[in-house]
Amino acid sequence: MDDTVLPSKLLTTLSQAVKIVNGHDFIHVYSHYDADGITAASIIAKTLLRAGKEFKITLFTSLNDENMNTIRSAPSECIMVTDLGASYIEQLDALKCDIIVLDHHTVEKQAKRICYANPHLYGIDGMTSGCGATMAFLFAISMSQGNWDLVQVAFAGIAGDRQHINGLKGLNIYLYEGGLERGYIKVADGSMIPPGQLISELFLSTDPYIAGVSGNADGVAALLDSAGIGREKYNKDLTEEERRKLSSLIALKLMGQGTSMQTMFELTRTRYYLKDWNMDAETLGSLLNGCGRLGLGGIGVSAGMGDTKCLSKAAELENTSKTQIMESVLSLQKNGLNQMKHIQWFDSSELGFTGMVCGIAMQFMGNPSKPTIGINRSGGTAKISSRATFGLLDKGVDLSRALKEACAAVGGSGGGHRIASGGSCPSERSDEFLANLDEIIGEQLRS
Structure with missing residues (x-):
């Protein structure tokens, strides 16, 4: 790889990751269930398959204490974690097996033992300039330059995490230039008009x-x-x-x-057309995301690996997913958002698709001067999603820090990116969480 473009410390970490994987016959891969996580898992799976390794993929909606216990209780000599892990580095460090983490969320702790690659560790913004799929792809071409075709799947992850919205940056530029040079990616002008019928x-x-x-x-x-x-x-x-x-x-x-x-x-953002997939990156990302959101991430991973039957099934699932999301959005449009002094929020306990609806509400329905929060309180643990805008970030909003603090104050946990974060807390304390968050966001805006 080009050490004049990629940080030398990142290349060293990726080389270490390759050495670890080459020392094992079986690798257990844990990843996130959204478009970025599924594409990252697909890239790793295809890379391991080509290298003659056996593997298992497990997808999580988030890495929390319960899922961390799942990792502890599933014995494996080698574990890879993609698009997750930044908030659990200490716990992963404490495990005895070989562990590789390829994440891009806000760094909270430095790794002492495990192999940890994250754009933030090299002065690169993981919110805009390198996602989980980006890191998985860089690992893939560290294993073999013959994996450059997987840059197309990586771009579906980049698009799924919306890192192309205001132009490619950082590590993603390296992927784009390499993919363009090799004929895997073409660019097209964007449009407000959706593709298809x-x-x-x-x-x-x-x-x-x-x-x-x-x-x-x-x-x-x-x-x-x-x-x-x-x-x-x-x-x-x-x-x-x-x-x-x-x-x-x-x-x-x-x-x-x-x-x-x-x-x-x-x-009107630029679209990236994927030669071998006969579709653009956003379309592929949406297909895989629909699988994850409907709890059928295995179909998404197989589709991302190029299985044509699973890709056809993913197209069917996407239509179901879009229909359900639309029903949730229309319900929220009818009921409106609850307004607090510095935030706006909605209860998604009956709606579902909290993160997706939260993003849509932030862009097209809510007050653009307030971050949007969605809370699913259908179980004993409330699941929280939050979204902001780049304009709010310019005013001092940092949702990653805000959710971490507000969730921790009521016995929960949270984190992610400045512009989009998630968390969880006991459902009976969710109103207290909202009050804490409103105060924290107010302090961020004032400072």
């Missing part, structure tokens, strides 16, 4: 979420009629005039519902 894709669209159109068949029909576009048309069949008119109408509707200019700009 417009009448169905606009109905299920949450990026953007267009009030009165998304989830509204009559609203979709009226929008297409206003643009003079036939009901059965696909995005690829639009004339330039039709494309321009439909884009303008969507932009007007988004402005009318208070969508920020930053979000409007992000909607």
